[in-house]
Amino acid sequence: MFIDIPSELEAALFDLPLPTWKLDGSFLATSTMERYRAELTAIPRFEETAATLRHALTGEGGGYAVLRLGSLAKELGTDGDRFLRIATGLAAEVAVPFSPFPRWPLWKDIGVKVDKDPGKSSGIGYNAFHMDLVNATLPPDFTTLLCVRPDPLGGGPSILSDAHAAVARLSEGCRALLAETAYHYGTFFDLFGVGEEYKPFPILDGSEPGKGFVRFTAKMLERSELSPAHAEAARELAKELVRGQVCFMLQHGDYLIVNQRRFLHGREALHSGQETVPVAERRLLLQLFLRARADDGAAA
Template identity: 75%
Template sequence: MSPRRWGPTTTGSCGWRRPSRPRWRSLSRPSRGGPCGRTSESRPTRTPASPAASGRTLFHMDLVNTTLPPDHTTLLCVRPDPLGGGTSILSDARAAVARPPKNSRALLAEMAYHYGTFFDLYGVGKEYKPFPILDGSDPGEGFVRFTGKMLKRSQLGQAYADAARELAAELVRGQVSFMLEPGDHLTVNQHRFLHGREALHSGQETVPVADRRLLLQLFLREGRRRLGRAAGRRHRRPTGSRLPEHAA
């Protein structure tokens, strides 16, 4: 299959790519018995808000609450949803944050946001809590630290939550949608883009486990960036599984 791409495949963008000489390194520590990274397999018995659920996955960056998030996240499609759902969505976060009014952007730049827990992580620094959505860094260095899940799961001040909802609306306004097919490899630059997916098609409980949607994920850091001394541990689920789940 010839590679496809969405937009330029430079460091400042994202798309399908097959670099002949990768300049990235994985942030995952090798584990015995299997590959490194994450898997995403639909589980219709999960609640809509759980990571492997079949509901819509809101726009987010991965590892939003760490001091050294991965520069890139990559997703390899092994199997799409056989019922036709699970469209992938991307949005240019840098373009989205330029559209809300100045007072909203000022709120997004305050240390007023938090989401999730921090445990058993490797190579991503320390827990960052609270954090600003806009950190004032240059576009190629900083992040738009946003996850739509914090609007429902985190207790945020009303003004800060309203500013984040404005940003969420702008992300949806600028989103592009596409279906990953078997063998498609999506690389997302987290310094610029946020990603998510639409809900899987209803009826997932009728699909055999071996046929359900399956993605493999790897976190990458550009070779020129240094992790420094602030390294955590390998990321795993509390149940002890080697590969934590991901609902991209």
């Protein structure tokens, strides 16, 4: 699931000045995607790499991928737009980039705040398995994280787990409870492109086995009032997710893309001592969401 950029493609990307993107509402404009695709497909080995990426995300047994863009990040820098335009062009080969948060730009910063709830994405503690926008009727089909700076103290590896494989290991009774519309978590306001609030919702959405979203966030176990039976079923799922997890450290320039219909994600705790690290040197990720095209079964 780790994809290295071929040297011929990498060399061409160093000199590729993609134009500034335009948005249609909160979505990347079709004209921008067409321009990016025309520019990118004209360079060596791009289409081969894009096909490898799509297969890793949607092919048999797939569900996530990490594009190794470290050399590009080092050469182009991550402070300007050139590197982000390339990452956006690569993401647009998978699905349509968009921001569900009107008050944020297309790419959203996820930094480190030592006074934040430790379990949040910008906190310093363990960020348990979850899907993003779990309480929306139309969650993003893909969530993506671009590593600008890893934790300088060496903590915070990413964790991922095949949600459907975890569900398959549960008892029939447990799965039946997870399919009931009895779960809720979080708030819902000032969002775009993700449908309506879904409250309560089932963790299993009624699709055939191995299909559809597994609407789970481990935070619901501590922060939502659930019946004992429903809470226990969710705890069993949480255990299976941990049992099947993969763990790796994102390095500078690594671009993680997760198919939310297949995998859930999270993060181990950052290394202790974050308060001693200057804010400008702490771990920094950029997040971008993707919506599958209406005529594309890629996220199924």
